[in-house]
Amino acid sequence: MPIRTEPMTVNVGPQHPSTHGVFRLRITFDGEEILEVEPVFGYLHRGTEKLAEERNYVQVVTLTDRLDYVSSMINNQAYCLAVEQLLEVEPPDRGKYLRTIAAELQRIAAHLMGIGFFLQDLGTLGTPLMYCFRTREKILDLFEMLCGARITVSYLRPGGVFADAPEDFWPALDRFLTDLPGELSELEQLILENEIVMVRTRGVSTLPLDMAINSSVSGPVLRASGLAWDWRKAEPYDAYDRVEFDVPVAQNGDNYDRFWVRMQELHQSARIVRQCVEQIEPGPVRLDLPLVLRPEPGREAYGRVEASKGELAFYLFSDGGISPYRCKIRSPSLINLTVTEHLLVGWKLADMIVTLGSVDINMGEVDR
Amino acid sequence: MNCVLAEDNILHGTPLLRWVYELAGLFLPCWLSYFIAGFVIMFILVNAVLLGAAVFVWTERRLVGRLQNRVGPNRWGPFGMFQPIADLLKLIVKEDLIPQGADKIAFVAAPIIMVATAILMLAVVPFAKNTALADLNVGVLYVLAVTSLTSVAILMAGWSSNNRYALFGAARGVAVLISYEVPVVLCLLGVVIVAGSMSLADVVTAQAVPFILVQPLAMFVFVAGTSAELNRTPFDVAEAESELIAGYHIEYSGIKFGLIQAAEFGGVVTASAVIATLFLSGWAGPASNYIGWLWLLIKIGVVAFLFIWIRATFPRLRIDQIMAFAWKFLMPLSFINLMAVSLEVYFLRDSSGALTTTDLWIMTVINLVVFAVCIPLFGSLIRDKVRPAQLQPTARATPGATVQQAGGEVT
Numbered sequence: 001m002p003i004r005t006e007p008m009t010v011n012v013g014p015q016h017p018s019t020h021g022v023f024r025l026r027i028t029f030d031g032e033e034i035l036e037v038e039p040v041f042g043y044l045h046r047g048t049e050k051l052a053e054e055r056n057y058v059q060v061v062t063l064t065d066r067l068d069y070v071s072s073m074i075n076n077q078a079y080c081l082a083v084e085q086l087l088e089v090e091p092p093d094r095g096k097y098l099r100t101i102a103a104e105l106q107r108i109a110a111h112l113m114g115i116g117f118f119l120q121d122l123g124t125l126g127t128p129l130m131y132c133f134r135t136r137e138k139i140l141d142l143f144e145m146l147c148g149a150r151i152t153v154s155y156l157r158p159g160g161v162f163a164d165a166p167e168d169f170w171p172a173l174d175r176f177l178t179d180l181p182g183e184l185s186e187l188e189q190l191i192l193e194n195e196i197v198m199v200r201t202r203g204v205s206t207l208p209l210d211m212a213i214n215s216s217v218s219g220p221v222l223r224a225s226g227l228a229w230d231w232r233k234a235e236p237y238d239a240y241d242r243v244e245f246d247v248p249v250a251q252n253g254d255n256y257d258r259f260w261v262r263m264q265e266l267h268q269s270a271r272i273v274r275q276c277v278e279q280i281e282p283g284p285v286r287l288d289l290p291l292v293l294r295p296e297p298g299r300e301a302y303g304r305v306e307a308s309k310g311e312l313a314f315y316l317f318s319d320g321g322i323s324p325y326r327c328k329i330r331s332p333s334l335i336n337l338t339v340t341e342h343l344l345v346g347w348k349l350a351d352m353i354v355t356l357g358s359v360d361i362n363m364g365e366v367d368r
Numbered sequence: 369m370n371c372v373l374a375e376d377n378i379l380h381g382t383p384l385l386r387w388v389y390e391l392a393g394l395f396l397p398c399w400l401s402y403f404i405a406g407f408v409i410m411f412i413l414v415n416a417v418l419l420g421a422a423v424f425v426w427t428e429r430r431l432v433g434r435l436q437n438r439v440g441p442n443r444w445g446p447f448g449m450f451q452p453i454a455d456l457l458k459l460i461v462k463e464d465l466i467p468q469g470a471d472k473i474a475f476v477a478a479p480i481i482m483v484a485t486a487i488l489m490l491a492v493v494p495f496a497k498n499t500a501l502a503d504l505n506v507g508v509l510y511v512l513a514v515t516s517l518t519s520v521a522i523l524m525a526g527w528s529s530n531n532r533y534a535l536f537g538a539a540r541g542v543a544v545l546i547s548y549e550v551p552v553v554l555c556l557l558g559v560v561i562v563a564g565s566m567s568l569a570d571v572v573t574a575q576a577v578p579f580i581l582v583q584p585l586a587m588f589v590f591v592a593g594t595s596a597e598l599n600r601t602p603f604d605v606a607e608a609e610s611e612l613i614a615g616y617h618i619e620y621s622g623i624k625f626g627l628i629q630a631a632e633f634g635g636v637v638t639a640s641a642v643i644a645t646l647f648l649s650g651w652a653g654p655a656s657n658y659i660g661w662l663w664l665l666i667k668i669g670v671v672a673f674l675f676i677w678i679r680a681t682f683p684r685l686r687i688d689q690i691m692a693f694a695w696k697f698l699m700p701l702s703f704i705n706l707m708a709v710s711l712e713v714y715f716l717r718d719s720s721g722a723l724t725t726t727d728l729w730i731m732t733v734i735n736l737v738v739f740a741v742c743i744p745l746f747g748s749l750i751r752d753k754v755r756p757a758q759l760q761p762t763a764r765a766t767p768g769a770t771v772q773q774a775g776g777e778v779t
Contacts, residue, residue, distance in 0.1 A: 010532045018610040032536075032687060121610045123684025125601060130436035195751075196602055196683045349536070350686045353611050 007035055014043045018121050018353045021363030025340075025352075032348045037341045044367035052327035057083050057158060057293040060327065064314075065152035067331065068365040070113045073106035073143075074307045076156035081237055082303025082314040083158035086295040089287055093239075095160030097280040100239040101173075102146065102155055103305070104269040104276075108180075109139040110308035111220075111262045111269075114360035118259055119191060121357035122200055131187045138176050145169045158293065160286030173277065180270050184263075192263060201255035205343040205355040208253060215338050219310025220261040221359055225253035231306040243275040255351075255358040262360075292322050309333050309360055331365040371398040383498055385409055409491075409501050417487045421634035422452035428633070428676045435680040456626060464622035467530055474528035479617075479624045481521040482631035488514045489638040494569045496651045496660030507568040508556055511642055512549070515597060518635075519545035522606060525628070526616035537615025540687050541606030544596050547694040548603075552593035554702035555586035558709040559646050562723065562731070568642075572650035577728040579647045584739040585705040587647045589698050591674070594639045596690065599632065600675060602682040603690055610684075640671035697750045701742055708738050 013024035022043035028036040048067060052060045064075040077099055084090060091099070116132030140150040146165055147155040155162050191197055207217070212225040222229055228247045232240040248264035250257035297320030304313035310332025319325035336359050343355050371393030373386050385405045392401030426441070426449055433440025441448035466475055492507040494500040504510050519542045526538020560566055562582060563574035571579075580587045596603035607615040617628045644650060644667035651660030685693065712734060716727040723731075 008532060008535075010536075017613060119683065123601060123604070123608065123610055124682070125432060125680055127432075127436045127680050130438060134437055190681070191683075194683065196685060199689060199751075200683060200686060348686060348688070350605070350608070350611050350684070 005030070012352075014040075018117075019356065020117065020361055023356070023361065023363055023366070025344075027344075027349075027352070029349065032350075034344050034347055034349065034352060037344045039337060039340050041337075041363070041366050044363045046368065048368045049327050049329060052324055054323060056322045057295075057324065058291065060324070061157060062152070062154050065154055066364060067329065067368065068110070068307065068309065068312075068333065068362045069151060070362060071106050071110035071308045072151060072153045073102040073155060074110075074305055075312065076154065077103050077238070078303050078305040078307065078312045079314045080156045080158050080303070081305065082301045082316045083293065083295075085301035085303055086299050086316055086318055087158070087289070087293065089159055089289070091160040091238075091287055092284045094164070094280060094283040095285040095287075096238045097276045098161045098165060098285055099156055100243070101273050101276045101280075102143070102153075102161070103238070104272045105139050105142060107269045107308045108266055109136045111266055112136045114308070114357075115187075115259060115262050118354070118357035118360065119197075121353045122197060124191075128187060128191050131183070131190065135180065135183050138179070142169065142172060142176060145172060157286060159289045160284070162286070164285045170277070173273070177270060177274055177277070181267075184266055188263065192260075197259075198256065200350075201259065201354060201358070203252070204255045204351050205347055205358070206252060206254045207339060207343060211339065211342065212253065216335050217310070217339055218335065219307070219332050220258055220265065221310065221336050221339075223248065224250045224257035224261045226251050231304055231311055235304070237305060239276060239279075240272075242279060243272050245269075245272050255354055258358040258360075294320060294322055296320065304330070307332055309362065309365070310336055312365075329368055331368060333361040333363075333365040334368075337361055337366060370394070371401055384412075384501065413487050413491055413501055417490055417634040417638060418630055420637035421486075421630045422456070424633045424637050424672060425452045425455070425629075427672070428679075431673070431676050432680045435677070459626035459629075460623050462622040464624060465619075467619045469530040470619065471528035471530075474524040475619075476624070478521045478525035478528065479620065479627035479631065481517060481524070483627050483634070485514050485517045485521065486631045486634040486638055489635075490641060492568050493638070493641045493645050493664075494572055494650060495664055497657060498569070499651075499661070500569055503567060503569050506566045508560055508566045508571070508646075511568075512553055512556065516545070516549055518597065522616050525620070529616070529619040531619050533612045533614075534616050534618050537606045537608065537612045537618070540608070540612075541599065541616055543687065544599075544603060544605060544690055544694075547691055548593040548596040548698070551589050551694060551698035551702040552597070554699075554706055555583070555589040555593075556646070558583050558586045558702075558705050561706075561709055561713055562728075564722070568645050568650070572645060572652055574723075575649035575652060576725040577732055578649040581732045581736070582728055583647075583705060583709060583731075583735055585701055585735065585742060586709075587643075588739070588743070589702045589705065590647065591643060591671075592698060593694075594643065595675060595678065596694070598635050598639055598675075600636070601679045602685050604684055605687050605690060608684060636672060636675055637668065640668045640675065643671045644668050692750065697746055700746055704738065704742055705735075708735060 007028045007030050009026060009028045011024065012027055013019035014022040019025070024040040024043065026038040026040060027034055046066070048063050051063055055063070061076055061079060064079045065072040067075045112132040112135055116129035119128040120126060143153055143155070144150050146169060147153050147162055207221065207225050209225045209227055212222050213227065218229070226249060228249045230247045233247060245268045248261050248268065250261055295318040297318060300315070300317045302313055302315050304311055311330065312332055313330040315326070315328040315330070316324045317326040343359070344352050347355070371389060373389055388408050389401050389405040392404045396404070429451065430440040430448065441451040444450045444454050466472055489511055491502045492500055492504050492510055494503065522541040522545070523538050526534040526541070559571060559579060562579065563571040565571065565574070599606050612618070617625065620628055641664070644664060648667045648671070650667070651664045653660070653663035656663055709731070712731045713723065716730060717723055
């Protein structure tokens with residue numbers, strides 16, 4: 001006798017422990033299987049783009065901190081690059097190196113956060129998350145030495161960085177870089193080839209390369225699908241053309257590969273920081289720009305960086321005033337979310353949470 | 369008045385009950401003293417389980433904290449030992465909500481049933497020689513019957529909450545419980561065959577060689593099955609914090625939530641006690657006539673530590689993988705164990721059907737070989753089942769191996 005069943009619609013979020021903020025999905029389930037997905041976002045909308053039009057160019061830096069709040073340094077960097085393009089200036093060498101160091105440390109912190117919560121979504125009781133946070137905490141301490149803040153740093157400024165690193169920063173950074181490989185290998189031994197992690201994530205929610213390219217997906221999600229696309233290589237900014245690093249690429253585009261690519265990028269970022277520490281030389285860290293910047297009217301600029309989640313870009317248009325006439329943010333999390341439906345439909349409830357974790361979205365950036 | 373417990377009474381083998389019954393019977397009518405004796409037994413049981421749950425909660429939180437490079441609760445009392453009491457007080461004074469549209473009777477009954485099962489299970493566990501609170505001659509059967517009640521309670525909790533997450537959790541929980549009941553029963557059969565009795569006291573006496581050695585396969589299946597029935601990682605799909613928030617008990621608050629938590633953690637303690645009794649020779653040990661209870665406590669601690677350690681290490685399996693694990697991995701293993709044990713007992717037993725210690729050692733050797741062969745064999749079989757085969761291997765080493773120069777490829 002056939003049993004009558006009917007689909008069930010469930011609201012996942014905006015208040016749910018695993019939607020990484022206030023993301024909401026209206027999902028229709030057939031038992032455990034996902035039939036339909038409707039992402040709903042906007043719960044964290046703060047009007048950053050409009051607010052930027054009301055502040056002068058330097059003040060906007062503080063707004064960018066609050067976009068992807070786990071990788072503030074990189075957000076600062078994208079915005080500062082855009083402003084520098086507007087002004088046609090370039091920061092001094094030491095400033096560039098400091099920016100690169102800060103950005104790569106931030107990338108490690110952001111990836112650790114992504115990996116930790118991805119594993120948390122897989123159902124670990126927080127052990128890998130604590131391993132990740134132990135390392136992230138040290139990075140935040142380093143940031144505190146650099147600029148006094150830990151999360152919303154506002155360290156980078158148009159034309160360089162806010163201030164030179166204090167003297168005790170360098171030995172602390174050195175200690176951090178010495179400890180890092182051991183801590184990462186502890187995490188890798190615990191989880192990277194864990195059988196349950198493999199079984200749960202390999203082959204799940206695959207994103208084919210053509211689809212990834214067609215949907216403008218970027219960052220680790222794109223590289224997991226098999227394309228070595230990284231703006232740090234394709235269009236080097238700051239000090240990236242002077243350091244050597246590899247772009248880890250995986251082939252399958254499944255949840256495991258996205259996680260794996262992030263794990264590998266941790267090592268590459270540490271490699272970049274090490275080279276920067278060797279190459280950096282004394283000098284000024286910031287151009288002597290006026291406090292209130294007035295770019296020429298009619299100029300526009302597009303500053304983009306490889307942020308921890310993908311291509312982050314700021315489009316600025318100047319009308320000659322003290323604040324941008326228009327500030328458009330291309331946030332990687334939002335664009336990466338466009339493939340959500342493809343990734344989720346047909347998989348199970350448990351996979352959905354893990355997939356969201358592996359795409360690693362940040363609602364501060366999605367809603368802006 | 370001189371009350372004497374009849375020889376055929378099912379609780380006749382419980383000295384404590386008999387003693388209280390006869391003492392009270394000196395002053396009171398027999399029916400009342402029987403009631404009082406039963407009450408004393410229940411009082412001990414309830415307190416043992418709830419206190420055990422409190423101690424376990426504290427141990428788990430401290431230990432998991434240690435395993436995660438953090439401290440764990442350390443504020444209230446020495447080493448934070450009063451933390452469970454503080455939690456309990458908080459839960460008692462919290463508002464006790466019943467959601468709109470909930471089935472009130474089922475909603476209230478579910479946590480009570482859960483606690484009851486956790487408590488009842490401990491009744492047949494012998495703490496030392498002749499000290500089980502109820503030495504039933506069908507002890508093993510009783511344990512199985514009581515544990516299967518949990519699935520009813522989970523279904524009641526999930527269904528009555530009028531919440532879709534709770535429904536998800538209940539459906540998952542019941543599916544898991546029913547599936548894992550089967551291999552657990554089968555591997556307990558092996559224990560009963562070797563012990564020649566269903567009474568837990570006899571099972572302990574029969575363990576001249578602990579059954580963890582005589583039947584390692586059964587121990588493995590039983591521990592895996594028990595941790596699934598207790599809803600603990602990697603089988604905690606019914607609660608699945610990251611997916612279902614709290615699963616079947618999502619709508620519970622206040623003391624009802626406290627009861628569910630007590631049932632859960634008390635369940636771990638009682639299950640550890642049952643495992644220690646069935647496979648680690650219970651109270652037996654040096655000087656067990658005097659400190660048998662200490663041996664049992666130590667063994668419970670070892671098993672409970674195993675549960676905590678697993679919980680702190682592993683991610684969660686998906687529901688279909690858990691089902692596959694039960695039916696395609698644990699089932700064959702428990703069948704093999706049952707067959708091996710039956711054959712060995714058939715050939716080794718003497719004319720009266722008893723096994724000597726030498727026989728047990730022979731069985732140990734054979735079964736350890738079976739264990740060492742079967743686990744990797746079936747492990748690789750199930751791995752092929754759940755892993756997609758057509759995937760390309762993801763590169764293992766990083767630097768240099770996977771780099772394409774960016775640019776040029778995309779148009």
